[in-house]
Amino acid sequence: MASSRSSDSSASEQSATDPRRPSDHFDTPAPQAPEPGIVQPKLGFVGMARFFWRQLTSMRTALLLLLLVAFAAVPGSLVPQVTSDPNGVIQYKAANPEWSKVLDFLGVFNTYTSVWFSAIYLLLFISLVGCIIPRTKHHFDALRAAPPKTPVRLDRLAGFRSSEDAEASNVDVEAGLGAAREQLRKAGYRVRVFPGESVSAERGYLRETGNLIFHMALVGILAAVGFGGGFIYTGQKVVVVGQSFANTLSDYDSISPGRWFDPDSLSPYSLKLTKFNAVYESKNVNAYGEAIDYTAYVRTSVPGQKPQNQTIKVNSPLTLGNTDIYLLGNGYAPVITVRDPAGKIVFSQPEPFLAQDANLTSDGVVKIPFGLSKQVALSGFFYPTKCTICGSNLSSVHPDLLDPVLTLQVFTGNLGLDNGTAVNAFALNRDNLTQLNGFGTKKPGITLTPGQTTKLPNGLGTVSFDKVVRYASLDIHHDPTQLWVLAFAILVFLGLITGLFVPRRRVWIKAVRTTRGVHFEYAGLARGEDPRLDDAVTEIAKKHSQRTGLTIKP
Amino acid sequence: MTQADIVTYSLVAIYSAMFVYALAFISFTLDLARRASAARVVAAAPAVSIAAASGGTAVLEKTEAPAEVTRHRSRSVRLGMSFTVIAWILHVGGTVLRGIAAGRVPWANMFEFSLTATAIIVGVFLVVQVWQDLRFLGAYVTGFTLIFLGVATTNFYVDVIPLPPALQSYWLVIHVFVASLGTGFFGLGAALSVVQLLQARRAAKGLRVISSIPEPERLETLAYRLIVVGFVFWTFTLMAGAIWAEHAWGRYWGWDTKEVWTFIIWVIFAGYIHARATRGWRGSRSATLAIVGFAAVLFNFTIVNLFFKGLHSYSGL
Numbered sequence: 001m002a003s004s005r006s007s008d009s010s011a012s013e014q015s016a017t018d019p020r021r022p023s024d025h026f027d028t029p030a031p032q033a034p035e036p037g038i039v040q041p042k043l044g045f046v047g048m049a050r051f052f053w054r055q056l057t058s059m060r061t062a063l064l065l066l067l068l069v070a071f072a073a074v075p076g077s078l079v080p081q082v083t084s085d086p087n088g089v090i091q092y093k094a095a096n097p098e099w100s101k102v103l104d105f106l107g108v109f110n111t112y113t114s115v116w117f118s119a120i121y122l123l124l125f126i127s128l129v130g131c132i133i134p135r136t137k138h139h140f141d142a143l144r145a146a147p148p149k150t151p152v153r154l155d156r157l158a159g160f161r162s163s164e165d166a167e168a169s170n171v172d173v174e175a176g177l178g179a180a181r182e183q184l185r186k187a188g189y190r191v192r193v194f195p196g197e198s199v200s201a202e203r204g205y206l207r208e209t210g211n212l213i214f215h216m217a218l219v220g221i222l223a224a225v226g227f228g229g230g231f232i233y234t235g236q237k238v239v240v241v242g243q244s245f246a247n248t249l250s251d252y253d254s255i256s257p258g259r260w261f262d263p264d265s266l267s268p269y270s271l272k273l274t275k276f277n278a279v280y281e282s283k284n285v286n287a288y289g290e291a292i293d294y295t296a297y298v299r300t301s302v303p304g305q306k307p308q309n310q311t312i313k314v315n316s317p318l319t320l321g322n323t324d325i326y327l328l329g330n331g332y333a334p335v336i337t338v339r340d341p342a343g344k345i346v347f348s349q350p351e352p353f354l355a356q357d358a359n360l361t362s363d364g365v366v367k368i369p370f371g372l373s374k375q376v377a378l379s380g381f382f383y384p385t386k387c388t389i390c391g392s393n394l395s396s397v398h399p400d401l402l403d404p405v406l407t408l409q410v411f412t413g414n415l416g417l418d419n420g421t422a423v424n425a426f427a428l429n430r431d432n433l434t435q436l437n438g439f440g441t442k443k444p445g446i447t448l449t450p451g452q453t454t455k456l457p458n459g460l461g462t463v464s465f466d467k468v469v470r471y472a473s474l475d476i477h478h479d480p481t482q483l484w485v486l487a488f489a490i491l492v493f494l495g496l497i498t499g500l501f502v503p504r505r506r507v508w509i510k511a512v513r514t515t516r517g518v519h520f521e522y523a524g525l526a527r528g529e530d531p532r533l534d535d536a537v538t539e540i541a542k543k544h545s546q547r548t549g550l551t552i553k554p
Numbered sequence: 555m556t557q558a559d560i561v562t563y564s565l566v567a568i569y570s571a572m573f574v575y576a577l578a579f580i581s582f583t584l585d586l587a588r589r590a591s592a593a594r595v596v597a598a599a600p601a602v603s604i605a606a607a608s609g610g611t612a613v614l615e616k617t618e619a620p621a622e623v624t625r626h627r628s629r630s631v632r633l634g635m636s637f638t639v640i641a642w643i644l645h646v647g648g649t650v651l652r653g654i655a656a657g658r659v660p661w662a663n664m665f666e667f668s669l670t671a672t673a674i675i676v677g678v679f680l681v682v683q684v685w686q687d688l689r690f691l692g693a694y695v696t697g698f699t700l701i702f703l704g705v706a707t708t709n710f711y712v713d714v715i716p717l718p719p720a721l722q723s724y725w726l727v728i729h730v731f732v733a734s735l736g737t738g739f740f741g742l743g744a745a746l747s748v749v750q751l752l753q754a755r756r757a758a759k760g761l762r763v764i765s766s767i768p769e770p771e772r773l774e775t776l777a778y779r780l781i782v783v784g785f786v787f788w789t790f791t792l793m794a795g796a797i798w799a800e801h802a803w804g805r806y807w808g809w810d811t812k813e814v815w816t817f818i819i820w821v822i823f824a825g826y827i828h829a830r831a832t833r834g835w836r837g838s839r840s841a842t843l844a845i846v847g848f849a850a851v852l853f854n855f856t857i858v859n860l861f862f863k864g865l866h867s868y869s870g871l
């Protein structure tokens with residue numbers, strides 16, 4: 001009913017019926033006078049708690065915490081992180097020992113799991129939850145509430161239009177309002193009719209719904225990562241062509257399990273690397289020798305199913321059991337055979353060498369604790385295409401096997417394998433070893449091409465470089481959070497779009513009786529950003545005037 | 555035509571575009587100078603009408619500039635727009651040729667990404683004119699593009715080479731293209747915010763705002779509309795990047811430097827949106843956030859790409 005209030009007070013009344021935003025939201029009426037309770041020193045525990053809660057869930061705090069998160073994320077991008085770049089951390093610490101102590105103390109090498117970073121984002125999310133809950137409740141109420149009263153004066157509102165006055169006897173106000181109701185309903189408005197006076201309509205509740213879904217889904221992502229993270233495991237395995245991998249704990253080279261990892265949850269499967277194919281650019285001189293494709297061909301067996309031939313490529317992992325298998329690296333494994341002086345084989349297998357550069361200069365170690373008169377280690381380099389014009393220093397000039405050569409140095413002594421501590425298969429601890437040949441000794445190192453055999457120094461036996469095969473290094477992940485995070489991310493995205501772009505607006509159509517007759521007035525009110533409000537009201541006025549037969553004033 | 559020929563044509567088109575952008579920049583700068591002097595001339599004239607905000611709604615109406623100002627700005631600004639259109643056609647042509655030469659999308663390394671992203675910024679600038687007169691940003695847009703193309707051709711240039719396996723994915727097409735779209739919208743939004751701050755400064759000093767350029771409030775609204783679109787694109791970029799990272803590196807999020815910066819930018823603009831909704835933060839403060847956000851975008855593209863170590867080492871340099 002048309003009340004005698006000014007449009008100002010009706011505007012504030014409208015906000016009061018709106019879903020509650022934090023008290024410092026720009027749309028919320030400014031508090032008149034500070035509540036006496038707040039400035040009094042004796043707040044009491046409950047008062048204090050409520051005060052802090054209100055502070056924490058205010059827009060300003062949310063904003064400051066957001067900016068703080070952005071700021072706090074910076075150091076972790078300047079300093080290598082243990083999780084993403086462990087070698088970088090070691091190098092950084094060696095280069096800046098003193099400064100690193102400070103950074104270590106502050107947890108900067110683990111920025112994103114550090115106490116201070118976690119504290120900031122947890123506070124932000126607590127603030128967020130504190131924001132969402134009351135807003136959701138108010139939104140539910142708003143969804144069931146009727147549109148607000150029609151303001152007394154429409155001419156100060158957005159998109160105001162008016163029709164020409166007509167003889168009161170010629171205008172059926174009720175029919176006009178009925179038409180307005182019908183028209184607005186069809187246009188997706190929720191409509192409330194004040195008989196004989198006006199129609200009040202509102203649309204775009206989806207805007208707030210979208211906004212709430214957006215914020216809730218953010219909480220969802222955090223929860224999925226936080227809880228699901230404990231079930232994740234990530235393992236690595238180097239598989240040489242011709243060899244197999246079985247998905248059991250003991251067959252992994254390394255595995256980093258989440259907190260709630262259960263070894264029984266490993267799905268039983270195995271795969272055999274049947275072939276590995278690398279393609280290098282051979283035409284474009286600007287990119288000669290650059291890798292353009294890697295394909296690992298595997299034969300997989302899952303209990304109860306027929307073995308299958310499948311492939312793993314860099315951008316297309318293989319899903320097997322409850323894991324995903326990624327091709328993250330590859331290299332060469334020279335097949336090396338060592339015999340004792342009597343010719344008995346004491347070692348014969350492909351030994352994966354680690355690539356050092358883009359042309360796959362690789363280094364590796366063969367450890368032979370038993371079978372020879374002493375414990376023996378061979379350490380050396382493999383060059384898939386040796387450089388013929390580079391002088392005495394060997395290097396590789398192409399990653400493909402065009403002119404392969406293997407160099408080896410021989411060590412004897414204690415390999416440190418028997419005292420039970422874990423050792424790195426790719427590295428050699430030289431503390432208790434004596435070097436027998438190669439750089440720094442009188443004897444030259446061993447240089448072999450495929451098919452060659454030569455004597456080991458000191459009559460230890462012989463070593464053969466039989467051939468070279470490829471290996472693939474696979475990452476095997478089980479990540480139950482993935483689907484949840486994806487689902488919440490999609491909700492975030494959909495919520496964002498609806499929350500930003502669905503216009504929330506109120507529209508009023510009002511019959512006004514003056515001394516000159518009767519006319520209809522039209523106006524709107526934006527609730528949030530609404531660039532098209534003006535056009536929308538004009539459109540409504542035009543359509544309505546066609547129904548009533550009245551003309552809209554220009 | 556051989557691949558080398560196409561690459562040459564592409565570069566010729568880009569260099570020509572740069573030349574014409576320079577002409578456009580000069581025209582737009584002359585236009586700005588005229589606007590500023592016109593502001594002094596009309597300082598004594600009656601105030602330009604701005605519809606007042608009523609009932610908590612921001613009702614902003616187009617400002618009608620006095621006839622004098624309109625006349626002053628006509629020629630150089632129209633010339634600037636024509637030059638911009640010509641330069642843009644050359645620019646897009648050069649970029650497309652580069653893609654044809656490479657046999658793939660032209661945004662796989664920093665050089666190509668620079669071409670594409672600046673073409674998008676100018677494209678958005680031109681398209682937005684249909685809906686809103688933003689020609690006063692012409693000097694900024696053409697100047698920025700000119701500098702960027704200059705840096706790209708001299709410092710980022712790389713020959714056409716095949717994609718390494720990690721980049722062979724349709725996500726390259728989606729993720730990087732949407733990132734450039736986001737960059738384009740953020741860039742224009744930040745430009746409007748800069749102008750907004752300048753106008754607000756003039757107003758605060760008691761000077762008249764330049765009347766042929768919208769009022770600060772209007773600029774703020776325009777900036778906001780562009781930035782929220784940019785924000786949607788950026789959100790998508792972040793998510794698509796995570797999905798791609800999962801395919802290529804086996805995890806969707808690993809706090810790699812580039813991931814961190816994409817996240818930082820996202821959070822800054824989320825902050826901007828909140829600032830616009832927080833009492834006491836509208837106006838100059840939120841404008842500053844928009845500028846900081848775009849500065850972070852540029853930082854992410856230049857400094858992070860070139861000097862920070864990470865998995866995203868695809869600058870091609």
Ligand code: HEM
Nearest residue numbers: 057058059062127128131210211214496499500824827831
């Ligand atoms: C994790 C941190 C947060 C992020 C990333 C975030 C992001 C966003 C984004 C992108 C929007 C615009 C999208 C839309 O309207 O649907 C938005 C709007 C909004 N957010 Fe947040 N938000 C966060 C936390 C919070 C918190 C803690 C509060 C409450 C204090 C809050 C209150 C609001 C409100 C009221 C709006 C609507 C603004 C308007 O009326 O235009 N947000 N937020």
